[in-house]
Amino acid sequence: MKTKIKINIIMLLWLLIPIGNTMAQTQQLEEPLQGYLKIAAENNPELKSIFNSYLATLERMPQARALPDPTVMFNIFTSPVETRVGAQNAGISLSQAFPWFGQLKSQEQVVAMLAKARFEAFEDAKNSIFFDVRSTYYDLYVLEAAIAITEENVRLLESFRELANVRLESNTGSAVDLLRVEMDLDELNNQLLYLEDSRIPIQAKFNELLNEETPIRIEVPDTLETILIDEGRNVLLDSIITHNPTLRGFEFEMSALDAEIDVAQKMGLPSFNLGLSYTSISPRTDMDVPDNGKDALIFPQVGVRIPLNRNKYRSMIKEKELLKTSVNYRKEDKENELETVLERTWRDYADAQRRVALYNRLIAYATQSLDILVAQYTTAGADFEEVLRMERQLLRYELELEKARADQNTFVAYINYITGKQL
Template sequence: MIAFHFSFFTFHSVTAQELEAFYNQALINNPEISSMQANVEIARENINEVGSIPDTEFGFGYFVSEPETRTGAQKLRVSVRQNIPWFGTIQSRKDYAGALVSLEEADLEIAKRKLKLEVSEVYFDLYEMREKLEVLQENIELLDLYRTMALNSVETGKASAVEVLKLKMRQNDLLEQKKNLQLQIEALKARFNNILNIDEMTLLNFEDTLMIPPEKSENYDLSLHPELLRFEDYAESILKNEEMNQQESSPKLGFGLDYISVQERTDINFSDNGKDIVMPMVSVQVPIFNKTYRSVSKQNELKQDQITSDRDAKLNDLENRLETALYERNSARIRFNTQLDNLQQASNAEELLIKQYETGTIDFEDVLDIQEIQLKIQIDLVEAVSAWYQKDAVVNYLTNNTF
């Protein structure tokens, strides 16, 4: 009796720790993440920039034509000026700059989560392709066994050479699919390398059995998703911008000191002869006719209204994405369970074929039919598992604060 070997399917995956290592590698190496991290540092450094007072102005002048005064001729002038923002203005600038840091950090967090999601999706695409490749190889070997059976039946006159040729053609079809699948795997490997930003493919260790876990009830909360929290950071930045705008609209103070050197008169002698001039100065700059600050306040008010609308739109989008991901994840589970039952039926049909061969009566048209059915079931099972984990990654991206 010929022993049939039919492998259900072997689901393997990298361990959770290894997948986390892929995440970390992508986060470290990805150039976009590195650029956004630099933006965060630039925004932080900007706090120091806006926290400084205006430059001190120094002036020096020499009188080419010396003006004569009662106390003597003026020889040169030295001046120093310092403008100072209104009290609290510098702190308001720093607060606004700090709010912009939070915005950059929010953008960075969103980019990191999207990158991790992309790593998961491409990994499971790779997993799916490699499992399909294994399934095809198993079916190619299975057809070899069927061909051996057919050849034996031809020798005993219980089958025709045409049936052997049909089995060979089916095997050739699977070989073609296998080659195309290998090309897809190479393309996916290149994409995975680009995401990780490495030159050579990291070895994927498929060690553990990967099955769809039992269904459980879950409550999902989108309120803490970074794409929504960013609107809160944006609203806070607008609030800080308005506080800064109010401070900027306040009067600006200026302090200065002029020193003028005076030459003594030789034609007369009196108590203040040649006395130098020292002139302290105070200035106040008041934006009486400047509409700029009122315009900025109006813009900030409109932006706050816009943020509310944009947040509601983003929440609707996230809710739709979550509902779609949950539906597709549940659909993958149903598909998986259905194909498990179908696989059992196909296995029963395979046992009948074995018994028919043992009794010397076998229809190789049935052999081709059952092989095609088995292959479809195996492929559907692989796709169902891959789809479940990909959609589960989307659900985690949308709802898991630690994703």
């Protein structure tokens, strides 16, 4: 009961922990996304499976620290054994085995370390699910932003079409200008239909991550606030070594193997049995003797188990040492992999930051240029193809800006994931 109470408290505290690793990031994160992360944490079947595996491991702790079951033996004499005080009819004995001092504690330590390793696997799975939710959410934001930008450009081209039509009717423009607008409008409308169809697979993936029976309507912000990383690369590398759940899981696995080595060593030492026996004796009828028919109670009975096969226990210890070395190599390999991933993700994060700044500048330049070209075309009949080319350039810059914003936040989320921070 105490174990279950402790588990419930842990789960309650975990659910109450604010999602987000810094105050600045928490303030910048979109409010709907916080709710989606909570839904994913509560509903995702993979998380439930891993957490139940962790709970199952905890249930092994009472088993590990328990003494072996006592042994009760009954003796019934088909031919009573005659003694000085009478014939032995039946007997009962009770014995309890006791392993070497500290063995039960070491066995419990093995299970405790394995449970901690399972919990780190749960933490890693939770962070992975959270990253998937975030990255899919940002993909959906880019899609919705692309739809909104494309619709705005359709409206802009429709105004250009009216302008070209006015100039054509006043014999100051060309029919080619009107045809160019129509071609661009057809392309944009076709692209718009594709973007709207692209909602279906992304929304399906998002609802799959949330594991909701009824698909929910996903809200995304009009403008995505970008998230910054406060720490430098060296600090993040230290965070990987210290906080990454997979690496921490390897540490707990090695601690469990250390405890298993201790258990194997203690199994190679003597263990003891304590017990008592009771024998029922029938009184003698042929003569009267002192204590005639008195039952025999023998306490205590002491036994010692002597482990003579030393190779068996040396082999058990060697097995655990080799397994520990194997886990250590796996941990080292994972550290190297994560460091390489961090360097690559840091590069992409820095590139996304630069792209956000770049496309903000380019959009300002392109907007000014488009305004000038439209004014020149309206008043002086300047090259209309230049107007359309600049409009397409502006559309590309706007789409690239939204993608860069989403990329920056995705890379921040991934860095938080591999460094083991709360997401």
